[in-house]
Amino acid sequence: MSRINSPDELETLRKDILSKRDANKPRITLCCGSACIATGSGEVAASLEAELEKQGLSDQIEIKKTGCHGYCERGPMTVIHPEEISYFQIQPEDAPEIISETIQEKKVIDRLLYTDPETKEHIVKESDIPFYKYQERLVFGSNGSIDPKSIDDYLAIGGYAALKKALYDMDPEGVLEEVNKANLRGRGGGGFPAGRKWEGSRNDPEKIKYVIVNADEGDPGAYMDRSLLEGNPHAVLEGLTLGAFAIGAHEGFIYVRQEYPLAVENINLAIQKAEEYGFLGENILGSGFDFTVTVHKGAGAFVCGESTALMTALEGRVGEPRPKYIRSNIKGLYERPSVLNNVETWANVPLIINKGADWFTQYGTEGSKGTKIFSLVGKIVNTGLVEVPMGMTLRDIIYKIGGGIPGGKAFKAVQTGGPSGGCIPEELLDLEVGFDELTKAGSMMGSGGMIVMDEDTCMVDVARYFIEFLTDESCGKCAPCREGLRQMLKILTRITEGKGKEEDITTLQDLAETAKGAALCALGKSAPNPFMSTMRYFRDEYEAHIKEKRCPALSCKELIAYHIDPEKCKACMICARKCPADAIDGGKNKIHMVDQDKCTKCGTCFEVCPPRFAAVQKISGEPIPDPIPEEERIIRKRKKK
C-alpha cells in the first residue's frame, strides 16, 4: 500500500474498497471482544470457519471478527447479514447447523434467537431486541460491523473523512469552534468542556504541545473504553489527530492499561496501518500536517487515570498526581500544553466534524450533549455496554434496556461514576442522566460505570467496599487521602462487623470533609463520595448497624445468623450434607438445627434449602429462637395405607 497523498486519492481508494463489497452478500459477524472471547467466541469462530470449508462455502461467505457488540450477558453472539439474524450464546457445536440451515437454507434457528423473557417470543433482528432498541449507538454502533484489524473496514464506513474535511475544508480554528459549539464534555470523569480545554492549549505561546488519550480505564465493572479501543481503534486515532490539528500538536500519546492486551494489540496495529496509509506521520494526506502517536502501557495503578499522575507516569516517573493550580492544558506533560481526553471523548470528535455540531447537539440535554456509553453491571438482567442519549432516565436504562432486576428482587440503588461515584436510590430513578444532574444527586458521571444493586445489598458494606478499593489505589502522597481513607476503612469495617460506635458517623463526616477539601487530586477529593452518598440516602442503614447491631439487608456476615425454622424443615438432609463446616445437626426424619458455634455463615444452607420448604432463614438484630425440645424434632412419617 502506498501512502495516500491527497483527498482525491483517499476517495478513489474508498470507492475501490466499496466496489469490491456487496452489502447483500451473506456475511457472518462474530463478536470477538474480550468478553465474548472469554465465553468462547474464538472456538466458535474456528468451528464456523471449519464448517464453511467443509460445506465448500469458504470463498463465498465472509466471517468478520468484530469488536464488542455490547450485549455481553449473552455472548458469544453472531449476526448474520444481510437479514440481520442474531444468535446468542452460541457454542462451537452450533456451527454446522448455522451454516447448513441459516446460511444455506435461509432458515432461522429458533433456539439460538433472543427470547423475550415475558412474552417468550423469539426476536430475529438485533435491532428489535429491547436491549438494543432503546439505545442510540452513535459512537459504539460501528463496533458490530467492522473488523478492528482492518483499516479498509473503517474506510468503508466513511473513516478518515472527518480528517480529510478538517485538513482540506477547515482550519484548526474551525475544528475547535465545531467542538466548542457541540459542547462536547469530557467522558472520562469531570465532564470538562473539551473545546475549552483545547482552546487553552491552542492559545498558549509554547510551540511544542501534546495530545493524549487516557485509556487507563480502571473503574471496577467499567469497560467501554476497552471495547472502543479494541473494536474501533481508528475512530480514536482519527479523533486524536483532529485534536492535534486543532491545537497545533505534532505528537500524541495513548496511555493504555497493559491489562488490556487486545486493546494494545489493536491500537498498535491501527497506528501501523494509519502510518502506512498516510493518516499519521509526516505530511498527512498531503496536507503538510505532521503527527505521530506513541502507545504507552500503564502498569496498573488506578491513580494513573488521574490526569497529572498519568502525565507524570508518561514522563517515566512514579505515577503520583501533582498540584493542578496551573491546568495541564497549559503546563502538562513535560511542563508543556497537553490536552488529555479519554477514549470515548476522542471517539466522538470525528462524528462532530463529519456531521456538524448542530447534528450532535440534537442529542442530549441542555448541559450534556450527545450520547454516553454506560457499562451496565451488577444485579441486572442484561449486563453489557449501552449507549444512550444524555437525558435518558435511570429507570429507562435499568428497566427498558437492562431488563430490570433478576430473580424478582427489588431495586435498591444504582452506583454511578466508578468507585468515587455515589449511590442513587429508588426515589431518584426518574433522574435524567447528565453530568450536572448526577453531580447534583451526590454522584457523578465518571467514565460511565453503572452498578445496579438489589434489596440484598447492604449500603454500608457498599461504602466499605469502595473505600477499600480506593484505599488500595491511593498513591499515598497526601495525608487526607492516605491517612483519611485508612481510618474511614477501619471505621466502616467496624460498623459492618457490629462494632460501630455512636460517634463514628461524625468522625466519618470529618474525615470526608478533610479529604474533599484538602486532598491533592481528584481521586482523593472524591474518595469520600461512596460514604457521603450512602449516608445521604441510606442513613437509616448506618444507624441500624451502629445502634441495633442489625444489617437490614441481611448481608453483613458478623451481624446475621442462619436459623432453620422447625415448622418448615422437612429433614431432607440437603443442607446438612452440603454444609462445609459440619454445623448442621439433624438426620433423617429429625428436624435440622444450626450449631451457631460451628457456623461460618457461608450461606450454603440458605441457598440449597429447596424453595418449596424455604426453612433456612437469615436473622439479624434479634435473638436466635431457642431450640425446640429433642423429642419434638422427630418427624413421624404417616404410614402408607
Place this chain on the structure above:
Amino acid sequence: MSEFLLQIDGKEVSAREGMTLLEAAQGAGITIPTLCHHEKLEPYGGCRLCIVEVEKRGRTNLVVSCVYPVEGDLVVRTRSEKIDRIRKTILELFLAHAPDAFELQDLAKEYGADKNRFEKEASFCIHCGLCVRYCAEIKQKNAVGFVDRGTRKEISFIPEIASKECWDCKECFPLCPTEALQAAYVLSQALSSSSPSLAAESKKQI
C-alpha cells in the same frame, strides 16, 4: 518578574511572580503551619496542613499554600472555622502515628486536636518525605526512598547505597517531624537484612 499585590489575613502583601503563597505569607511575617515544607527543598504538598482559603473573582477555594503560585488580587485567609477543622483532623490522623512528637503536640494544642481520636498505627512515619527529598535533592544520593503505594507506602533505605553513604551523614534524621528513630530503625533493618557483608558492616557500625 512582575510584582503582585495580594491580601493575606487583611494585610497588604507584595510578592514576586513565581513565589508560592506560603513564601509570600512567611515574607510578611504571617505563620502558616507546615510539616512537609523545607525552604531548601522543592515544594511537595503532602501534609496539606498549610491549607488556606483564597478568594479570587468572588469565588472562594481551599488551596494548599506551599504549592499555590501567587497571583494578583488574591484575598487569602489563613484561618477560618473550616480550615481549623481540617487542620485538626489532619493532625489527629498524624497523632495516630506519632502521639508524642513535639512538633505535633504543639500544633495539636493550637488546633485542639485529640491524639486519641484514632486507633494507634504501628509506624511513626507521617510520609512528609523530608528525608527522602533531602537525600535526593540536596545530597543527591537517593539512599532513602518510598516503597509501595497508598496505605502500604513506607520509607526504606536502599542497602547498597545506605551502607556506603549513611553512617557519615545522617543529616536526614533531625529533619524528621515525628521521630527520627523511625528512620534509624528502617536504616538498620535495611542493612541487617541485606547481604552478609553489609550486615557485618552494619553490626560494626552500630
